[in-house]
Amino acid sequence: MTSSRGSGAGIRRNVARKAVAALALSAVTLLAGCGADATQSSPSAGAKAFKPVKQDNASKITVWTDSTRLPQVQEYQKQHPDAKLNVVTYDGGADGSTYLQTKVQLFDRTGKGWPDVVFGSPTDVTWASEPTKPGAVAFAAPLDQNLVPQKTLDNFAKGSLAPCQVDGHTYCMRNDIAQVVLWYNKKLMDQFGYQVPTTWDQYQALGQKLAKEHPGYLVGSVGDTNSQESYFWSSQCPAFNLTAPDTLRVALGDEKCTRMSKLLDTLIANKTVSTQGFFSQGFAKDSGSKVLMAYGPSWYGQYLFNAAFKTPAGQISAAAPLTWPGETTASTGNVGGGLWMVSAHSANLKASTDLVSWLTTSDANQAKAPTYPAYAPAADAWLANPDNKKYFAGDISDVFRTAAGQVWTGWSNTKFSDATAWSSVVLPALTSGKTLTATLPAWQTAIANEAKAVGYKVTTK
Amino acid sequence: MTVLDTQHVTSAPRRRDSSRRRGGRAGYLFVAGYAILLLAFGVFPTVYSLYLSLTNDRGQFTGINQFTKVMGDYRFVPAFTNILFYLVMWLVVLVVLTVLVAVVLRGRMKPGLSAVFRFLYYIPGALAGVASVLVWLFMLDPAVSPVSWVLDAMGKDTFAAVLSPGDLPVIFVLIAFWTGAGGWIVVMYGALNNIPDEVIEAARMDGAGPWKTAWHIQIPMIRQWIAYMTILAFAAGTQLFVEPQLLQTASLGRVSPTWSPNQLAYVFAFQQGDFNGAAAISVFLLVLGVIVAGLLVWRSDMFKLDEK
Numbered sequence: 001m002t003s004s005r006g007s008g009a010g011i012r013r014n015v016a017r018k019a020v021a022a023l024a025l026s027a028v029t030l031l032a033g034c035g036a037d038a039t040q041s042s043p044s045a046g047a048k049a050f051k052p053v054k055q056d057n058a059s060k061i062t063v064w065t066d067s068t069r070l071p072q073v074q075e076y077q078k079q080h081p082d083a084k085l086n087v088v089t090y091d092g093g094a095d096g097s098t099y100l101q102t103k104v105q106l107f108d109r110t111g112k113g114w115p116d117v118v119f120g121s122p123t124d125v126t127w128a129s130e131p132t133k134p135g136a137v138a139f140a141a142p143l144d145q146n147l148v149p150q151k152t153l154d155n156f157a158k159g160s161l162a163p164c165q166v167d168g169h170t171y172c173m174r175n176d177i178a179q180v181v182l183w184y185n186k187k188l189m190d191q192f193g194y195q196v197p198t199t200w201d202q203y204q205a206l207g208q209k210l211a212k213e214h215p216g217y218l219v220g221s222v223g224d225t226n227s228q229e230s231y232f233w234s235s236q237c238p239a240f241n242l243t244a245p246d247t248l249r250v251a252l253g254d255e256k257c258t259r260m261s262k263l264l265d266t267l268i269a270n271k272t273v274s275t276q277g278f279f280s281q282g283f284a285k286d287s288g289s290k291v292l293m294a295y296g297p298s299w300y301g302q303y304l305f306n307a308a309f310k311t312p313a314g315q316i317s318a319a320a321p322l323t324w325p326g327e328t329t330a331s332t333g334n335v336g337g338g339l340w341m342v343s344a345h346s347a348n349l350k351a352s353t354d355l356v357s358w359l360t361t362s363d364a365n366q367a368k369a370p371t372y373p374a375y376a377p378a379a380d381a382w383l384a385n386p387d388n389k390k391y392f393a394g395d396i397s398d399v400f401r402t403a404a405g406q407v408w409t410g411w412s413n414t415k416f417s418d419a420t421a422w423s424s425v426v427l428p429a430l431t432s433g434k435t436l437t438a439t440l441p442a443w444q445t446a447i448a449n450e451a452k453a454v455g456y457k458v459t460t461k
Numbered sequence: 462m463t464v465l466d467t468q469h470v471t472s473a474p475r476r477r478d479s480s481r482r483r484g485g486r487a488g489y490l491f492v493a494g495y496a497i498l499l500l501a502f503g504v505f506p507t508v509y510s511l512y513l514s515l516t517n518d519r520g521q522f523t524g525i526n527q528f529t530k531v532m533g534d535y536r537f538v539p540a541f542t543n544i545l546f547y548l549v550m551w552l553v554v555l556v557v558l559t560v561l562v563a564v565v566l567r568g569r570m571k572p573g574l575s576a577v578f579r580f581l582y583y584i585p586g587a588l589a590g591v592a593s594v595l596v597w598l599f600m601l602d603p604a605v606s607p608v609s610w611v612l613d614a615m616g617k618d619t620f621a622a623v624l625s626p627g628d629l630p631v632i633f634v635l636i637a638f639w640t641g642a643g644g645w646i647v648v649m650y651g652a653l654n655n656i657p658d659e660v661i662e663a664a665r666m667d668g669a670g671p672w673k674t675a676w677h678i679q680i681p682m683i684r685q686w687i688a689y690m691t692i693l694a695f696a697a698g699t700q701l702f703v704e705p706q707l708l709q710t711a712s713l714g715r716v717s718p719t720w721s722p723n724q725l726a727y728v729f730a731f732q733q734g735d736f737n738g739a740a741a742i743s744v745f746l747l748v749l750g751v752i753v754a755g756l757l758v759w760r761s762d763m764f765k766l767d768e769k
Contacts, residue, residue, distance in 0.1 A: 105731050
């Protein structure tokens with residue numbers, strides 16, 4: 001009792017002293033009217049040589065994984081009984097969640113608590129590769145500096161490590177890619193007597209035909225947090241185009257954006273494209289069986305049609321990404337695709353790197369992985385596994401493999417999520433009955449504002 | 462009639478034992494416990510945020526630069542506009558309805574029934590904040606809501622339509638009223654109990670009906686309590702965070718992540734790593750709360766002691 005009173009008095013004295021000091025200093029500054037030049041310093045780029053902390057190869061490592069990847073981490077533990085892991089599940093950056101970033105900000109302030117290995121989204125690398133404040137160490141360790149052999153990194157699918165690369169260093173290993181393809185219900189297509197479209201014109205024409213002949217059926221949805229990645233990315237719309245590391249081009253007036261918004265407006269108007277998300281509450285029950293086509297990522301097959309819509313096996317298939325007039329090869333989008341990072345603060349980089357390498361590159365793991373692997377040799381093993389294909393109506397191997405190499409590189413990985421403006425500005429406008437084309441200026445402003453707030457220069461031309 | 466029934470409750474005399482009112486170590490101990498917690502978790506963080514708001518991330522003093530910076534942020538005006546709309550609606554609804562319900566409970570209901578109602582009103586407030594918002598997430602989603610026919614009747618057939626930006630303040634007022642008003646009804650009821658029965662009796666003899674009594678006697682006499690409730694509700698209202706944050710997550714991003722100033726401060730601190738800017742926003746909220754509290758205290762003579 002006595003001691004707590006004593007320390008209480010100490011705190012009180014301290015607080016009083018600090019309060020007086022703060023007030024006096026602020027008064028002085030206000031009176032003098034002279035602040036320091038910069039209100040906030042920008043963290044220096046993380047290109048400095050990486051200095052690991054003192055290593056202990058026997059220490060336990062903490063792994064943060066999303067629940068989808070949890071069985072894989074458990075499998076590693078089973079195959080490596082000597083590895084000492086402390087496994088924590090968290091939401092893994094889904095839907096623009098910033099849990100990891102929030103926590104790392106706090107760990108950087110308290111100087112401890114960082115997990116050794118984390119599963120994250122491509123957006124996470126943009127902040128994790130830079131110190132969160134002056135004097136801090138960037139969270140992600142550069143894996144190309146004596147941690148992972150260059151030969152291994154070279155084997156990832158073309159462009160799939162682009163989100164991991166900052167200032168010439170590689171800060172993550174990509175777990176999976178989510179190349180966008182055209183999903184369709186083969187059974188319904190045959191029943192209606194329709195041909196699978198190969199161009200955007202055919203897609204639109206089919207949507208118009210469907211509205212007349214089979215009202216209530218759908219060719220797509222724009223209502224999810226990531227629908228813009230399926231459609232506008234595939235249209236090569238310069239919405240998130242880094243022309244220099246600090247300069248973002250947001251040009252939604254571009255013809256490559258309006259061609260997509262006009263196409264979608266037509267289909268939204270005739271109700272063949274839903275403004276309700278595929279993943280929104282109640283959609284699966286009400287409209288799941290009415291989805292004739294869905295332009296979306298490779299994981300739609302298992303996660304949307306199989307798990308959410310419960311479409312019976314043997315009905316769903318995938319076709320190659322659609323092309324625009326004058327194009328011979330398609331450009332497509334990439335919706336998610338997780339990655340693994342190793343913490344620069346890890347006291348056991350060897351164990352951490354070993355785990356991350358096994359998770360992303362080993363056939364033993366990736367052949368059974370739920371999503372399409374980014375590591376090319378593992379992707380072949382994945383496609384060779386009958387479990388990954390038997391649900392589908394046809395062989396999706398070629399479509400997946402080709403689309404993986406067609407992801408358009410003009411949609412950059414930025415320090416802010418590309419989902420926020422789409423979800424909080426565009427989707428409510430669509431719900432209130434505005435057209436997508438009419439909402440493009442508001443979307444552009446929202447993206448530009450977000451970009452400027454995190455320090456980008458923005459051009460809109 | 463009811464007034465007479467409850468007489469024994471209100472007028473129980475209390476014996477004062479003046480011999481116990483001497484000073485002692487125990488008194489200091491009791492006060493010290495709270496004082497330490499208040500300093501550690503109330504005063505110190507406030508002073509620290511004042512310090513942060515006047516410096517940058519290198520600890521250099523920047524005067525009012527942090528304040529001008531956050532005011533210039535594109536999310537500042539929308540967030541404060543949102544909270545203003547919300548506060549005006551919430552305070553009006555809170556004051557009118559809680560006082561009305563308390564008056565009805567006090568004057569027009571049998572004491573036993575009144576106690577049952579007061580208990581029922583209090584239940585939602587006893588639920589943890591997040592849990593009560595989750596209840597509302599179900600109520601507001603037509604796909605799962607037990608009252609989806611009400612939503613349908615208003616032309617809201619999807620969760621997305623329910624969450625249209627213009628309706629958000631109303632939704633937050635609904636949630637806040639449901640979770641917070643019950644406790645205040647109980648407090649207002651207690652305040653009404655403090656009015657001496659002779660006063661009510663005198664009003665009745667002068668020919669005042671229940672509503673006249675409420676308007677001319679009861680409400681003016683609990684004015685200080687109403688002011689007290691308004692101050693606390695205003696302070697709590699400016700802190701709005703959990704409701705928009707949870708709706709934001711549950712709606713897969715259809716609600717802006719910076720809808721309220723507190724959310725904006727959160728984004729500044731934990732996404733942009735700008736703790737100084739976040740502190741500046743919280744100082745804005747603090748100043749706002751102090752000004753409004755000062756006005757209400759002054760206008761309602763809250764600290765004026767009764768001449769007894």
